[in-house]
Amino acid sequence: MAHGVLGENGKERQPRRRRLHFPVVEAFFSDAGLLSLFNVRVFKTVLQPPYEIREFLKQSYLIGNKSLALVGITGFIIGLVLTIQSRPTLAQFGAESWLPAMVAVSIVREIGPIITAVICAGKVGSGIGAELSSMRVTEQIEAMQVSGTDPFKYIVITRILAATLMIPVLTVFSDAFAFYGSFLGVNLRGDVSFTLFFSQALTKLTFMDVFPAFIKTFFFGFAIGLIGCYKGYNASTGTEGVGRAANSAVVTASLVVFIIDMLAVQITSLFM
Amino acid sequence: MESPFLKAATPPIEPIQEQIGQQTNVIEIRHLKKSFDDHEVLKDISIEVARGETLAVLGKSGAGKSVLIKCIVALLEPDAGTIILFGKDIAASGKKEQTGLHNRIGFLFQGGALYDSKSVRENLEFPLRNLKIKPSLEEKDKLVVEALTNVGLTDAIDKMPSELSGGMRKRLALARTLIQKPEIMLYDEPTTGLDPITSREISRLILGVQEKYQTSSIIITHDIECANIAANRIVLIRDGLCVASGTYDELENSDDEWVRSFFEWHADHTKATTAMQGKKSAR
Ligand SMILES: Nc1ncnc2c1ncn2[C@@H]1O[C@H](COP(=O)(O)OP(=O)(O)OP(=O)(O)O)[C@@H](O)[C@H]1O
Ligand SMILES: [Mg+2]
Numbered sequence: 001m002a003h004g005v006l007g008e009n010g011k012e013r014q015p016r017r018r019r020l021h022f023p024v025v026e027a028f029f030s031d032a033g034l035l036s037l038f039n040v041r042v043f044k045t046v047l048q049p050p051y052e053i054r055e056f057l058k059q060s061y062l063i064g065n066k067s068l069a070l071v072g073i074t075g076f077i078i079g080l081v082l083t084i085q086s087r088p089t090l091a092q093f094g095a096e097s098w099l100p101a102m103v104a105v106s107i108v109r110e111i112g113p114i115i116t117a118v119i120c121a122g123k124v125g126s127g128i129g130a131e132l133s134s135m136r137v138t139e140q141i142e143a144m145q146v147s148g149t150d151p152f153k154y155i156v157i158t159r160i161l162a163a164t165l166m167i168p169v170l171t172v173f174s175d176a177f178a179f180y181g182s183f184l185g186v187n188l189r190g191d192v193s194f195t196l197f198f199s200q201a202l203t204k205l206t207f208m209d210v211f212p213a214f215i216k217t218f219f220f221g222f223a224i225g226l227i228g229c230y231k232g233y234n235a236s237t238g239t240e241g242v243g244r245a246a247n248s249a250v251v252t253a254s255l256v257v258f259i260i261d262m263l264a265v266q267i268t269s270l271f272m
Numbered sequence: 273m274e275s276p277f278l279k280a281a282t283p284p285i286e287p288i289q290e291q292i293g294q295q296t297n298v299i300e301i302r303h304l305k306k307s308f309d310d311h312e313v314l315k316d317i318s319i320e321v322a323r324g325e326t327l328a329v330l331g332k333s334g335a336g337k338s339v340l341i342k343c344i345v346a347l348l349e350p351d352a353g354t355i356i357l358f359g360k361d362i363a364a365s366g367k368k369e370q371t372g373l374h375n376r377i378g379f380l381f382q383g384g385a386l387y388d389s390k391s392v393r394e395n396l397e398f399p400l401r402n403l404k405i406k407p408s409l410e411e412k413d414k415l416v417v418e419a420l421t422n423v424g425l426t427d428a429i430d431k432m433p434s435e436l437s438g439g440m441r442k443r444l445a446l447a448r449t450l451i452q453k454p455e456i457m458l459y460d461e462p463t464t465g466l467d468p469i470t471s472r473e474i475s476r477l478i479l480g481v482q483e484k485y486q487t488s489s490i491i492i493t494h495d496i497e498c499a500n501i502a503a504n505r506i507v508l509i510r511d512g513l514c515v516a517s518g519t520y521d522e523l524e525n526s527d528d529e530w531v532r533s534f535f536e537w538h539a540d541h542t543k544a545t546t547a548m549q550g551k552k553s554a555r
Contacts, residue, residue, distance in 0.1 A: 143385035149401065
């Protein structure tokens with residue numbers, strides 16, 4: 001009771017601080033600034049021993065295991081649907097034989113990476129955000145610190161590295177499933193053997209199709225891990241902080257994935 | 273033993289040992305201040321704990337007891353004042369030193385702070401990974417089993433924390449804190465939420481740890497019985513200040529009514545029990 005009275009008095013005495021006129025804009029910039037600082041801290045700590053190899057492997061396994069089915073199914077469906085949808089257009093030009101190659105290029109360059117990244121932003125990003133924020137709320141992060149383990153290294157660095165490694169792996173899986181979906185899509189009307197399909201699809205793929213697309217998936221993974229950890233690690237205490245952290249991890253990570261994609265396309269086109 | 277060399281060497285060492293053993297305070301807090309925004313939680317707290325001493329801290333809910341011990345382990349940064357552990361100011365120590373310090377301090381969180389994603393065994397093994405001398409697998413196993421036996425949880429070794437009851441979680445948290453055999457123990461409400469029998473057992477366990485390892489402890493508690501069993505000295509915190517300090521008996525018979533009110537339930541309880549016993553014997 002005594003504290004309540006004190007608190008009220010305190011509020012009466014102090015005039016309310018004036019907020020900026022655009023709270024959304026202010027929140028955006030302060031968030032972006034803090035995220036950058038968090039990023040700097042990640043780069044500073046990542047090379048310092050001790051390296052938490054076991055935890056890193058465990059997190060990699062969890063991320064891969066958790067998302068593999070979803071990524072595979074989505075990739076398969078996208079490959080199938082893309083093939084079915086593209087066929088009429090190509091048929092108009094009499095270029096149906098280009099179907100595998102065209103689908104392959106779209107999947108490898110864009111659809112595989114972006115679909116995987118967005119799915120993982122939802123699944124991995126929100127998972128990390130929720131897990132870390134609940135660790136924060138229940139004081140597990142503090143407990144780790146007090147027991148002499150650096151929680152930043154043990155929790156944050158391992159998860160970011162795991163996401164950076166696993167999103168590319170998952171993308172490869174997704175691409176493979178999409179190819180298979182596409183193979184079935186081609187075969188719905190027509191009869192193309194597995195080997196013919198793949199030789200048609202893969203011979204048209206160049207180094208510049210594959211390499212930049214592969215590189216950008218590492219950035220997707222890093223961004224997803226980083227944002228999930230940032231939101232979770234700095235969650236406000238209280239149970240509603242967990243939901244908020246998970247939610248805003250998904251939103252921010254998806255947005256950042258698209259921004260990275262846009263930049264990646266711009267940069268790649270410089271070398272084409 | 274009879275060697276003259278040893279005899280000559282012994283005397284100069286003794287006074288130093290005595291100094292370390294008895295005179296130094298392991299924890300020294302001077303004029304600690306901590307506020308959140310414009311809410312002054314701790315205004316001016318000064319506390320000392322000698323080696324091997326157990327201090328109980330009492331105070332109303334929200335008085336800032338948890339904040340106080342979080343300042344001691346540097347989870348919160350005080351606004352003013354100094355905290356000296358083992359003769360060293362913690363504000364002046366670097367990150368490495370702090371990690372070293374953390375290995376010598378055990379902290380029992382009010383909510384347990386168990387690692388949800390780890391099993392009971394892994395929870396207990398976690399603090400051991402930072403020990404200077406790395407225990408072998410068998411030693412680890414032995415320590416884990418011993419820690420669980422101490423709190424009566426041997427059956428739960430392969431369970432997940434979410435499968436445990438509230439009291440079991442509390443006991444597991446206590447076991448995890450004690451497994452490091454720290455020199456300083458900070459307990460945040462070790463017996464809250466436990467039945468009276470287990471509470472008493474935990475209080476005795478705390479006392480036992482203190483006697484066996486000469487641990488210096490601070491116990492935050494609302495459980496007067498726990499303070500009575502385990503603590504040598506009691507400090508009361510109110511409005512961010514230490515308002516009273518003394519042994520259980522001194523404070524129970526204090527002139528200040530507010531101070532006495534902390535002990536009233538227990539006093540009533542004892543009186544009631546004695547009265548009942550009196551009635552029984554009268555019959
Ligand atoms: N991180 C924080 N940010 C803002 N205020 C805080 C924070 N931690 C504690 N407080 C405030 O400090 C005051 C003291 O909190 P503390 O947790 O130390 O109480 P306590 O004495 O441990 O109470 P209890 O016996 O209920 O555990 C409370 O009013 C609380 O609102
Ligand atoms: Mg508390």
